[in-house]
Amino acid sequence: MSQVDSNFFYSFPAVRGQQADRPFYIATCPLRIIPKIFMFDEEEVPAELRAQRSINKVRIPEITRYLVDNPKDYVFSALTASVEKNVTFIPSSQGSDLGTLHVPMEARILINDGQHRRAAIEEAIKEKPELGQDNIAVLFFVDEGLKRSQQMFSDLNKHAVRPSPSLSSLYDFRDSSAAVARSLALNVAPFVGYTEMEKSSVALKSNKLFTLSSIKQATQILLNKGSKASFTDEDLDLASEFWALVNVHIAEWQMVQAKEISPSELRQEFINAHGVGLQALGMVGHSLILQYPKDWQEKIAKIRDIDWRKANPVWDNRAMHHGRLSKTTTSIKLTANLLRKALSIPLTTQEQQLEDEFKH
Structure with missing residues (x-):
């Protein structure tokens, strides 16, 4: 002054x-x-x-x-x-x-x-x-x-444009959940080589399957941690083990990696090539690890028997609404419920209540 x-x-x-x-x-x-x-x-x-x-x-x-x-x-x-x-x-x-x-x-x-x-x-x-x-x-x-x-x-x-959630996760080195997602995208199948790092959605003809932000969200759900929580090396190890095992038991992901089907073809026909499927898998993974901490790795093998095709009528009004994939939280939870049944995981009271409302 x-x-x-x-x-x-x-x-x-x-x-x-x-x-x-x-x-x-x-x-x-x-x-x-x-x-x-x-x-x-x-x-x-x-x-x-x-x-x-x-x-x-x-x-x-x-x-x-x-x-x-x-x-x-x-x-x-x-x-x-x-x-x-x-x-x-x-x-x-x-x-x-x-x-x-x-x-x-x-x-x-x-x-x-x-x-x-x-x-x-x-x-x-x-x-x-x-x-x-x-x-x-x-x-x-x-x-x-x-x-x-x-x-x-x-x-x-x-004229200000917010960066996409994926791009924010890619460049945010203070967010430990973003660090976990980046590590998964770079080191763990099915994400290696198939992660859209910048955009918030995968383009129709893209050679990618998942967005970095969807990996981040699904892994937060898997570990039952919010975006502001601290993620440890142990969390990364558990997430890496889980997604690697899921990859082994999902034939469609294996087909993409073997170049037998293109990522765009998979996304067109199958639910498990979208964030909805990924987040539902995260929910089921959390239930498995919580209820079967010693042998969840064995129980997850039943995922190989699930028919993930969008045309499968079991997804109607769960993951699919009027022929279109639904991204609502309720749709993800209902999708997860169907996966839990396929893996013989008992539903919690809240999950059963949602299922009862769905049936009526």
Whole structure:
């Protein structure tokens, strides 16, 4: 903070640029300053007078925890804000776009992108004050009124595309369940060479069978662990053993690996080439390991007798609805129930209740 002509202002190293004939500035700001310069009482300002969406307070603790738990290894993208026209840019030399940006303390600043990060930064600094010495980039646009700021928010967000669950799992090295899924995809049949690592679905003519995200979900179900749980080497060993054994007993998977049938042909005709079948197998695997911890490996062999063809009427209104594969949780559970019966696994009270409702 500096004082010039009796006016207090924030002073930031900055780069000046131009977009659509309008100036903008990329500044480096200490985290401790962020809560002070982005003050905003959304409860008193209706949506039509704001330049941002309401804060989803559920997201803030998760982002805060990420920041606090990874003080030496976090990454935050730049915040984007509109600032009133009375900012001053002082170039480091004549004609230079490198210099210092002066933002008066009383200047009105509207955040266009990053209000959840701003709130999380504020909470994280309370818990770990030393984070306040770190820096974050802030992209300042010169404000032309609230209408322009609202349009900026729309433009910034409508073109944003979230990465697919598979791609997120591929690149997320903090998520131990994603690490288990990656290891399975790279080392355990039937997944080796047949896993779609980037997309959330497998294309019709693709030479892949499963998505990385479906392997992750099915294995979470198998191990009875949520996405936020910690997955150990023992969990990976158990999952690897289970899926490798299942692979041995499913003839269709073996046929793909032997190049006797293409993955696209298998996906067209069989349920066990889709996430629904994979998650149902995960459910049955959990039941087997829970009820038969010493000999589940032997009991799983009966899977070889199951007719997985979509045309098989036993799947009607379970995995198949009106000739189409159903991905609902209820469909997966009903599919798992049929597999349990085939493997002579007693149904729990809850599973039996679902079965009774299905029959009526």
